[in-house]
Amino acid sequence: MPHGRTRTLILTAALVAASFGGGCATVQPWQRGRLADTCMVFDADGSQAAYMTHWQEAREASAGGYGVQGGGCGCK
Amino acid sequence: MTHSHPATSLPYLRRIVMIAFAVEALIASRPSIAASTPRPTPNVEVYTADGVAVKLNDYKGKVVLIDFWASWCPPCKTSFPALDGLYGEYRDRGVEVLAVNLDERRQDADTFLGSHQHRLTVLYDPKGVSPQAFGVKGMPSSFLIDRAGNIRFTHMGYTNNVDSSYRREIAELLSEH
Numbered sequence: 655m656p657h658g659r660t661r662t663l664i665l666t667a668a669l670v671a672a673s674f675g676g677g678c679a680t681v682q683p684w685q686r687g688r689l690a691d692t693c694m695v696f697d698a699d700g701s702q703a704a705y706m707t708h709w710q711e712a713r714e715a716s717a718g719g720y721g722v723q724g725g726g727c728g729c730k
Numbered sequence: 731m732t733h734s735h736p737a738t739s740l741p742y743l744r745r746i747v748m749i750a751f752a753v754e755a756l757i758a759s760r761p762s763i764a765a766s767t768p769r770p771t772p773n774v775e776v777y778t779a780d781g782v783a784v785k786l787n788d789y790k791g792k793v794v795l796i797d798f799w800a801s802w803c804p805p806c807k808t809s810f811p812a813l814d815g816l817y818g819e820y821r822d823r824g825v826e827v828l829a830v831n832l833d834e835r836r837q838d839a840d841t842f843l844g845s846h847q848h849r850l851t852v853l854y855d856p857k858g859v860s861p862q863a864f865g866v867k868g869m870p871s872s873f874l875i876d877r878a879g880n881i882r883f884t885h886m887g888y889t890n891n892v893d894s895s896y897r898r899e900i901a902e903l904l905s906e907h
Binding site for chain 2: 688
């Protein structure tokens with residue numbers, strides 16, 4: 655059984671390999687149509703969440719950083 | 731009494747995970763494209779509403795503003811009428827505004843366009859080949875191309891300030907021969 659550095663190396667390599675081989679895919683900015691749908695929001699009511707976010711953005715004088723639709727700054 | 735082996739202790743595992751993340755971040759990072767560096771326009775094909783292929787080099791000799799947009803993207807929807815106004819203002823001076831739609835479902839684009847009268851040229855690329863070639867990093871993204879076919883200015887996102895930038899940049903490109 656490997657010890658010390660060898661074990662560290664094997665574990666690191668396994669973790670890197672697992673993270674790449676886990677079915678992850680890069681979703682390009684133009685491929686986010688379905689993700690941008692309000693039904694994809696982590697809230698019971700997507701429309702309500704969108705409304706709340708809208709007035710919150712107006713109050714805070716800032717937009718974006720919520721969901722994937724972008725706030726005009728071209729954020730990813 | 732039990733003793734935990736140092737190799738399986740929490741700080742050890744934390745170190746392993748941190749190294750793994752660092753290695754992955756190093757591999758996954760890619761250099762960003764410098765927006766201010768002029769580069770030739772990728773001669774990719776986009777499609778008209780009837781499905782006719784159009785090559786972007788066909789517009790060489792004109793000052794062209796290419797905007798990549800989608801109907802699901804709120805700032806894109808804000809920029810669309812502004813771009814149409816810009817086209818109306820500059821078309822007589824040889825400026826072409828191409829709004830390249832990237833909706834995966836054509837129906838979504840048609841619904842939006844049905845409620846927004848426009849004169850600018852709308853082209854379609856549902857497979858996203860052209861934004862890939864241009865190196866689009868966010869939505870919307872626009873590119874100003876000079877008469878020689880080089881990308882001279884790029885914009886990501888849309889605010890009212892972008893509109894005044896467009897005017898200044900178009901004027902600069904029009905003044906070149």
